[in-house]
Amino acid sequence: MTQRARVPRQQPLSWRVIVRVSLAGMQRRLMRSIVTVSCVVLALAFLSYMLVLADVTEALVALNDAALNVALQDHGVDIYAETQTDPMTVLLIGLALLTCTVGIANSMLMSVTERVREIGTLKCLGARDRFILRSYLVESSLQGLCGAVVGILLGCLIAVVISAITYPGYVARAFPFLPVMRSIGLSLVCGMVIAIGASLWPARVAAHKRPVEALRVEE
Amino acid sequence: MADEIIAIRGVTKTYRMGEQEIHALRGIDLTIRQGEYVSIMGPSGSGKSTLFNIIGGLDAPTAGEVYVEGCRLADLDSDQLAWVRCHKIGFIFQTFNLVRTMTARENVAIARMFAGIGYDQACVEAEGVLERVGLGHRLHHLPSQVSGGQQQRIAIARALVNKPLIILADEPTGNLDLRTGQDIIDLLNEMKRSLGITVITATHDMKMISASDMLVRIRSGAIEERLNKEEMDVSIGTIDGETVA
Numbered sequence A: 001m002t003q004r005a006r007v008p009r010q011q012p013l014s015w016r017v018i019v020r021v022s023l024a025g026m027q028r029r030l031m032r033s034i035v036t037v038s039c040v041v042l043a044l045a046f047l048s049y050m051l052v053l054a055d056v057t058e059a060l061v062a063l064n065d066a067a068l069n070v071a072l073q074d075h076g077v078d079i080y081a082e083t084q085t086d087p088m089t090v091l092l093i094g095l096a097l098l099t100c101t102v103g104i105a106n107s108m109l110m111s112v113t114e115r116v117r118e119i120g121t122l123k124c125l126g127a128r129d130r131f132i133l134r135s136y137l138v139e140s141s142l143q144g145l146c147g148a149v150v151g152i153l154l155g156c157l158i159a160v161v162i163s164a165i166t167y168p169g170y171v172a173r174a175f176p177f178l179p180v181m182r183s184i185g186l187s188l189v190c191g192m193v194i195a196i197g198a199s200l201w202p203a204r205v206a207a208h209k210r211p212v213e214a215l216r217v218e219e
Numbered sequence B: 001m002a003d004e005i006i007a008i009r010g011v012t013k014t015y016r017m018g019e020q021e022i023h024a025l026r027g028i029d030l031t032i033r034q035g036e037y038v039s040i041m042g043p044s045g046s047g048k049s050t051l052f053n054i055i056g057g058l059d060a061p062t063a064g065e066v067y068v069e070g071c072r073l074a075d076l077d078s079d080q081l082a083w084v085r086c087h088k089i090g091f092i093f094q095t096f097n098l099v100r101t102m103t104a105r106e107n108v109a110i111a112r113m114f115a116g117i118g119y120d121q122a123c124v125e126a127e128g129v130l131e132r133v134g135l136g137h138r139l140h141h142l143p144s145q146v147s148g149g150q151q152q153r154i155a156i157a158r159a160l161v162n163k164p165l166i167i168l169a170d171e172p173t174g175n176l177d178l179r180t181g182q183d184i185i186d187l188l189n190e191m192k193r194s195l196g197i198t199v200i201t202a203t204h205d206m207k208m209i210s211a212s213d214m215l216v217r218i219r220s221g222a223i224e225e226r227l228n229k230e231e232m233d234v235s236i237g238t239i240d241g242e243t244v245a
Helices: A002-006 A015-028 A030-063 A066-074 A087-114 A116-124 A129-166 A177-207 A211-216 B048-055 B076-087 B106-115 B119-132 B148-160 B178-193 B206-209 B229-236
Strands: B005-018 B020-033 B037-041 B063-068 B089-092 B166-170 B198-202 B214-219 B222-228
Touching: A015 A030, A015 A129, A015 B119, A030 A066, A030 A087, A030 A129, A030 A177, A066 B005, A087 A116, A087 A129, A087 A177, A116 A129, A116 A211, A116 B076, A129 A177, A129 B089, B005 B048, B005 B198, B020 B048, B020 B198, B020 B214, B037 B048, B037 B178, B037 B206, B048 B063, B048 B166, B048 B198, B076 B089, B076 B166, B089 B148, B106 B119, B106 B148, B119 B148, B148 B166, B148 B178, B166 B178, B178 B198, B178 B206
Parallel strands: B037 B198, B037 B214, B089 B166, B166 B198
Antiparallel strands: B005 B020, B005 B063, B214 B222
């Protein structure tokens, strides 16, 4: 028992090291990163487009301008509705986000399968489960952040440009800064949650691989 | 004995494959002293790799005990085993097993980082070891950009960077041609001499065996023959009629 106390425990790596290692890995596995990132970009562009469009439309309805109301109704907007997000839209957004989550999880699982040997080797070198788990999570949150930022910019831009073209002059007059900021924040949170949530399971699969089995896998 | 670095006592390993029990190891007793160069020989499926995994703390024996530096591996939890692997043991594989997305320097430095050294310092130390194995000019190459022999050198640098007591090399020359294989053997030998590292290799390579202090032959999970250096010189010449280089 005295011997047991003599051997120290392997200490975890600092986050700084993990981030640098993950960043280097992402750069060199660029194609796989791009697949994950573009999943997030597409889903988040759709989400933020829908949210911002609803914000802008609500602000336009609130203007209560006669000519504008006619134009709004011409475009199928229910100006008497309390909110411009109907259940169908919510369902669509939900489906898009779900598809995105599954896409990321799939891409991450493939990356785990590709790297089984690598994970086994790292464990031989003294990596603990936590290092593998954390480096996967760091990787996916960075990818989530990149994808979310690009997707949100894209979605907002399209929403604003389309409504500015459809209702010329009015959008600038009644641009709903606060609600749009809130929608952007919500989208960002959604993006991160999706990216991290989708990779939790693959990351656990990777971290719990036993080195003996991992090393036996043929490349 | 004070210089006993690895002691294996009555180790057995049984795998269960459905109804069938497979006895990978059937009672191995082996003592390895500090600074020895031990070759383990045996046909594939003889239990060599299982023995390696057990010495390296990657797999637990079904029965029996393994001591590394007088410390019983069965007493350690997984974090302590990780510490032992990181600080005391260097692994070298037949298939090199470098991380494909990391440069030579990063592949070596990551092992140093696991020992708690910061990123920049680990890179500096990795450069030093890579220079030592003759790869000072390949620091920023990816494994796919260098030859097999050079990849194995990177792997050796990685195994050495934490100044281990033991190197476990599972057929390190198995994927290399004769000439590069010889270079790797010379390199391991030099490390053994200059750093006093205990080298344990599994091999079929006659040149490797002639360089070793002890030869252990394993067949169907048991030690069939154990020869020290003097005994070997006589018997090796007769193995399958191969001549020793």
